[in-house]
Amino acid sequence: MPTEQHLRNRPLWLRIVYLIIGLIFIIMGLIGSVLPVVPGFVFVIIGLPLLTRADPRIGQWLDLQMRKTGQAFLKIFRKTDKSP
Numbered sequence: 001m002p003t004e005q006h007l008r009n010r011p012l013w014l015r016i017v018y019l020i021i022g023l024i025f026i027i028m029g030l031i032g033s034v035l036p037v038v039p040g041f042v043f044v045i046i047g048l049p050l051l052t053r054a055d056p057r058i059g060q061w062l063d064l065q066m067r068k069t070g071q072a073f074l075k076i077f078r079k080t081d082k083s084p
Contacts (some may be wrong), residue, residue, distance in 0.1 A: 015054045022050030 025047030032040025052059035 010053075018050050019054035022047045022054060025050060 025043045028038065029040040029042075029044035029047060032038035032043055034040075048062065052062065
């Protein structure tokens with residue numbers, strides 16, 4: 001996995017290209033969540049890594065959100081799991 005310093009050393013034009021392409025995929029994913037013909041989830045999954053290559057802070061934010069939602073799902077699961 002590339003370090004944050006390595007990601008920041010990328011040329012600015014390349015980071016902008018990653019950002020633009022990543023945003024296009026995220027927008028296509030949002031459109032796909034509304035239209036039944038377009039698979040939105042696939043586009044979001046492709047767009048997120050591209051955004052993290054554009055700026056490492058986006059990756060850190062996504063990691064934080066995944067930890068928060070993971071903990072929330074565990075709390076919900078523990079409340080509903082009443083197995084002996």
